[in-house]
Amino acid sequence: MTIQRMDHVGIVVEDLAAAVAFFVELGLVMEGETQVEGRWVDRVVGLPGVRADLAMLRTPDGHGRVELSRFRAPASPAGARHAPPNAPGLRHLTFVVGGIEELLGRLRSHGVELVGAVEQYEDGYRLCYVRGPEGIIVELAEQPE
Known part of the structure; x- marks a missing residue:
């Protein structure tokens, strides 16, 4: 199967x-x-x-x-809440988005932080990581138009 x-x-x-x-x-x-x-x-x-x-x-x-x-x-075990992007475990979720800059502006108003910078990957996507609540890291990928 x-x-x-x-x-x-x-x-x-x-x-x-x-x-x-x-x-x-x-x-x-x-x-x-x-x-x-x-x-x-x-x-x-x-x-x-x-x-x-x-x-x-x-x-x-x-x-x-x-x-x-x-x-x-039961109670959660004590430990680091905000692991770096290279820590073992679930690293990030990736979503393809439209209008990455506009979305970043809306997310920042909710306290979301850009982890690094928005970068162009070759001739394809513009990419960035954002850290949301609970230290959740999400990768945003914008396709070229």
């Missing part, structure tokens, strides 16, 4: 409202929010006493989704 499709990317956050607002500003569309708890989720996650709030967002084309999770229990 082969993979049929990628369903979604999951990201654990501490401030669900700020993370949702960030992804909505990027252009994702809220599909829904829910709360999960109980033995089934404890078994899936491998932690006892899970209580979590979830938000599912989708890309405008309907082909990609991001699941944001805020765990109310």
Whole structure:
């Protein structure tokens, strides 16, 4: 059997409202929010006493989704919240956007920081990384017109 499709990317956050607002500003569309708890989720996650709030967002084309999770229990382990872009683990999500400069202006008004600079990659995309809430790094890629 082969993979049929990628369903979604999951990201654990501490401030669900700020993370949702960030992804909505990027252009994702809220599909829904829910709360999960109980033995089934404890078994899936491998932690006892899970209580979590979830938000599912989708890309405008309907082909990609991001699941944001805020765990109310159990407590998260202590550690670095803002890992550098080269830290092992989920490094970034990439979205193709139109009007990268205008989008950056809107995102900055929400406290989003440009990680490096907007750069041209050969004859193709203009690229940049932004750091949003929770230290989430998103790569924005603008195709040439």
